[in-house]
Amino acid sequence: MLAVNVAVFAGVFLHKITLPPYVPYIHLLVDYHFGFTKRALIGAIVSLFSSRVPVWLVFALGGATWLITLGLFVQLFRRTFGLDDEHMPLLIFTAGSPFFFKNFMHTLGHFDIYGCSLAVCLLLLPARSIAFVLLAALFSVILVLIHHIHLLMYVPTIVVIVVLRHYLVQGANRLNLSGGVAAAAAVGALFVAAQFYGSMPVPEAQFVNYLQSRMADPSRSNLLSFSYIWYQPLAKELRDTWMRMPSNLLGIPMFALLIFLHAPLWKYFAGLIRSLAVDWHRRVVISALTAVSLGYFVMFVIVFDYSRWISNWAVCMFLIMHAVKTLPASQTVPPISGDDRKTTVLGWVVTLIPRVGIVRPF
Template sequence: MDLRVRENPWRLMLAVNAVILIGVFLHKIALPPYVPYIHLLVDYHFGFTKRALIGAAVSLFSREVPVWLVFALGGAVWLITAGLFITLFRRTFGLGEKHTPLFVFMAGSPFFLKNFMHTLGHFDIYGCAFAIGLLMVPARSIAFVLLAALASMILILIHHIHLLMYVPTIAVIVVLRYYLVQGFDRRNSAIGIAALFCVGLLFFAAQVLGTMAVPEAEFVRYLASRMADPSRTELLSFSFIWYQPLSKEISDTWGRMPSNLLGVPVFALLIWLHAPLWRYFADLIRSLTEDLHRRVIIASIVTVSAAYLIMFAIVFDYSRWISNWVVCLFLILHAVKALPGSQAVPPLSGNDRKTTILGWIVTLIPRVGIVRPF
């Protein structure tokens, strides 16, 4: 056994990641789900409301919402997302020994599944799941563009911040999987532009018209009526976010900026720990046959990164945003791998000492966090 572990420690890393995931889950369910729970209570009772789609869906099946549903629903979505990613990785690279190091750096990254477990109940993971789905379905007709637009609109109804968080990555997936293959003609370009317009229009409707119109006291009373245990009033303490204007969110973010910037070196270090993966990504881009494809991919990464920079200036959950940005790069890497290349790119070496050390460090970090690192 010791000899097999020494010869291939990457399988042991996968086992350690599984144990850490269980530990993160047990820690998570012991914490009060302030933000995730209240989102399950909010529906369209008072008219069109932002961040209300999941709560409205829950209300179709249950009038009273127990606290455990946060973890049950969040856990189910996490399992679906993990299953989708494993399936996607198998389709793109295969699950053989030679690609196990790459799988460890992705699936075992503290930015990805482990952090989604730590943020269980938050809605970031829905964007990831939808993007993975769009990497797996056929992209041979304009129906793919319409499906991506529908997915983006659903995400905005779940939480309008998805316009910056996962919708840009979905747009990149559409460009790489459909437009670079099928080309840009008048018809599919017009449909793509119209789809972007509809997604943007829905976002502005959610931002402007989705603000709660009734007094907050009345809103809180309604939410309490949907609680399975109305005595837990502390779980309604975040009701103000349905009344808080964008200007207040920006003001709070910049007020916290000095302390939040202290975490930037930690984020930079965590990103550097994935250096073998980033080198592989760069090699994939350099190996592409078409120079146009390389330019589009670089522009796509810049666009996705710019969307996250805007988000950093608006909302202060920096650990979540950094983590989701890295996940978006993981997903774009899968789309790039499907493009025609002029030469084969060697997989990450499982025998390289530095790569192995970095793999162990990435494995042993349990998660990144929500606001500040760890």
């Protein structure tokens, strides 16, 4: 199954590089030339190294980020569970899931994977001091500057990781509580600024002309067709989403089926939660999972990239599972059985699904 997953990764990548990178490419062009701007951090960093941006940079930068994130996750899995034979089924249902690295490959160049990568870093780093809380706040700030929707996509998961790995273990005191509240307020204020004050202050034609001046090949003006998203108010996004809602809701049965295919994983995760030695920890974990899921529900209402939201929700569940595993347990939870026929069938189905998609399933 691991070998097949590697082949699928390669196949999805070869398919991806044949597609026009409309949204990912324009994100590399937008910077802070016209002042504070939403979705501009990646482009601003790129502008420090190059005044002209080639299209291939989307795939080079996205591919490098994908490889780094994969390496970090494998290291995290090795440290949390181990890369022995008995935990291989769990690795198949996480790293090999169509929700995870295969879909990140399909959305290569999009900003989702940055949230996952920084969350994995927080799971790998020690969480003993207030520095961990402040680092999580810094990561959250970076994510909101990359794209403000991260406030609902990965920032809640980062908050959960901080709560489970720092506050539940180290306890709450005046220093770390005040630091956490201040950090949350700062991230919230930045989100408000990006959402309501980060629109482009110049006419769209002037904005497009500037973007075209940064293109390595200005003749490919079709890649700038998504420039309107820097002018689109929240009300317009809501209207567009609800206009598409009837057709997009048709994908819900498929999403439900994809989630069901991971049944052995969910059963194992539930066992980890039940095995927690402290009842208070169990209630906190359940509340945290609910809060993260509610954040994704809000995204469903606002923006219609449903396949991406479902996929990233699943990734957040996978990452939170690693944090839960580090909490004190009253009993050992048996790993997913590799000898069970049903589990094997589900594992092969999960392995063979190449990705979930961006808006609609597949």
